[in-house]
Amino acid sequence: MKLLLLAGEESGLIYARRIRAELPDAEIRGYSDYGFETADLAVMGVWAVLKRIFYFLGVARTMKRAIDEWKPDVVCTIDYPGMNLKLSAYAKSKGVKTVHVVCPQVWAWRAGRIPGIERSTGRLCCFFPFEPQLFSPGFAEFVGHPLAEEFSGESAVEKGLLALLPGSRLGEIERILPTMLETLKLSGAKRAEIPAANDGAYRAIQKIVNGAEGVTVTRGGARELLLRADAALVASGTATLEAALAKCPTVLVYKVSAIFAFIMRRLIKGVRHIGIANIIWEKSSAAGEAPMPELLQEDFTAGAAAEILSKWLRDPAARESAAGRLGETVASLKSESAAKKIVEAILC
Numbered sequence: 001m002k003l004l005l006l007a008g009e010e011s012g013l014i015y016a017r018r019i020r021a022e023l024p025d026a027e028i029r030g031y032s033d034y035g036f037e038t039a040d041l042a043v044m045g046v047w048a049v050l051k052r053i054f055y056f057l058g059v060a061r062t063m064k065r066a067i068d069e070w071k072p073d074v075v076c077t078i079d080y081p082g083m084n085l086k087l088s089a090y091a092k093s094k095g096v097k098t099v100h101v102v103c104p105q106v107w108a109w110r111a112g113r114i115p116g117i118e119r120s121t122g123r124l125c126c127f128f129p130f131e132p133q134l135f136s137p138g139f140a141e142f143v144g145h146p147l148a149e150e151f152s153g154e155s156a157v158e159k160g161l162l163a164l165l166p167g168s169r170l171g172e173i174e175r176i177l178p179t180m181l182e183t184l185k186l187s188g189a190k191r192a193e194i195p196a197a198n199d200g201a202y203r204a205i206q207k208i209v210n211g212a213e214g215v216t217v218t219r220g221g222a223r224e225l226l227l228r229a230d231a232a233l234v235a236s237g238t239a240t241l242e243a244a245l246a247k248c249p250t251v252l253v254y255k256v257s258a259i260f261a262f263i264m265r266r267l268i269k270g271v272r273h274i275g276i277a278n279i280i281w282e283k284s285s286a287a288g289e290a291p292m293p294e295l296l297q298e299d300f301t302a303g304a305a306a307e308i309l310s311k312w313l314r315d316p317a318a319r320e321s322a323a324g325r326l327g328e329t330v331a332s333l334k335s336e337s338a339a340k341k342i343v344e345a346i347l348c
Contacts, residue, residue, distance in 0.1 A: 001026045003346065004072040006063070006087060008041040008080030010168050010197050011238035015078050015101060015146050018339035019346075029070065034062050039200050041080070042169060047257075049082075060086065067091050074346050077121070078102060089120040099123045099345050103131040103140065108279070109268045123345050128276070129332055130283045143342055144335020147238075151245040155227040160190030160313065163229035163248065164215075165222060165239045166205070168197035173204045175255040176235050179302055181212060183233060186306035188313050190214070193229070195222040230319065231312045233305055236274050236296075244277035244292065244330045249312045249322035251305050252278075252294045281329045291325040 003026050007016040020028055031041060036059055043049055049056065060083065067075065067090060075091040077084035079102035088098045100121040106113055107130065114135060117124065124140040126132050132140040162184060166177040177194075184192050191214040196202035202219055209215050218225075222239060226232060226246035234240050236254040243250040252275040271279050278290040293308050295301075312319040335341065 001074065001347075002070065002072040003028045004067065004070070004075045004091075005030050005078070006075070006080070006084055007031070007078040008038065008083055010038055010042065012078040012080060012102070013038060015339070015342075018146055019076070019101075019342055022339050022343040023346075029066070029072075031059075031063070034066055036062075039198055041083070047259075048171065056083065059083065063087050064090050067094060067096065072096060074099065076101065076342075076346055085117065085120040092120065092122060097122060097346075099125065099342070101125045101342055102127060103134075106134060106270075107131065107283075108271045108274075111270065125338075125342050125345055127333070127338070128280065130280075141341070141345065142335075143345075144338040145241070145333040146338040147242060147245055148330065148333040148335070149338065150223070151227075151242075155246060155248075157230055158228050159230055160188075161229045162187060162189035162192040162309065162313075163222075163225045163232035163234070163243075164192050164194045165232065165234040165243075166194070167235035167237060167239075168201050170200065170204050172235055173201060173208065176253060176300075177205060177208045179255075179300060179305070180233050180253070181209070181215070182302035183305040183309065184215070186302055187231075187309040188306075189230070189309070191216070193218060193225050195220055195225050197222070231309050233309065240275045240292065241277065241330070244275075244326040245333075247323040247327045249319055249326070250292050251308050252292050253300045253305060254296050255300055256297070277326060277329050280332065284329075284332075291322070291329045 005016050005028050007013050074097045076099045077088045081104045088100055092098045098121045103126040118139055125143045126140050127145040129142050132142050164180045166173045166180055193216045194205055195218050196205050205217050223242055226243050226248045229248050232243050232248050232250040234243050234250050236252055240252050273279055273290055275292045277292050281290055295304055
């Protein structure tokens with residue numbers, strides 16, 4: 001079998017590797033086989049995309065040509081919907097079987113996309129249990145979340161260790177990391193570790209950290225760090241879900257440009273939060289406060305973040321309570337094997 005497996009972001013690559021492991025005899029190609037690396041593809045924001053529009057048009061042309069010339073049996077796209085759903089629709093129009101993994105966030109904004117998604121791909125594999133009901137019967141399936149399978153057992157927490165995860169994109173790191181470092185000084189943490197998602201992120205982080213006392217920068221290791229850390233400060237994204245699965249008390253933070261924030265605040269209608277653990281909690285109609293405090297835009301200050309973190313760092317009971325709430329919230333994401341269920345969708 002020839003499988004075109006397209007993941008355009010770091011989180012998608014994690015899922016792609018698991019799918020590859022389940023299909024050892026398949027001939028599999030992805031973006032990198034055609035010269036496109038994740039660091040170049042993972043661009044966020046309207047202006048950032050527009051500045052590189054000719055690059056992305058070139059990516060689309062190349063991948064459509066790959067579909068025409070290589071003639072895969074199946075095209076499986078993973079997340080990255082702006083590009084991937086267009087390529088899935090093209091493959092489907094050519095009679096190629098298509099499967100899309102990770103439901104676009106129609107539950108948060110632009111629910112009007114649902115008919116277009118159903119036209120773009122033959123099957124949708126969802127990671128969250130509330131998603132399939134948004135689509136036509138039989139089109140979408142909850143497969144469980146692949147990350148949920150990788151967090152089991154108890155963690156060995158290092159007292160006073162703060163995990164700082166400022167994101168993987170250069171713009172994120174430049175906007176978020178300086179405030180994270182200021183938070184570290186105020187929080188009462190003994191030291192901090194920052195796991196860089198890729199080489200570009202590592203260089204950007206090292207430049208901003210600039211040898212700051214008590215701060216260690218590593219290449220990778222975010223998951224292992226979240227299992228060890230006493231608490232965490234994490235930029236919005238997949239890493240916040242990993243933090244919840246690790247049951248690491250976390251403050252979710254994020255900053256984007258003022259224009260982008262203005263646009264998104266008017267587009268996002270379906271949820272009150274942006275962290276996936278909080279959205280799961282919200283969709284379950286649970287009482288009380290969301291399990292992961294969120295500080296966004298102007299609310300993300302060193303003082304505000306340190307005030308929350310310091311409670312967990314100095315009070316073991318408060319920390320355990322926060323950790324327990326996170327664990328209860330994400331328990332519904334576990335399944336026997338999300339990757340196997342995705343492969344079943346690919347093969348059937």
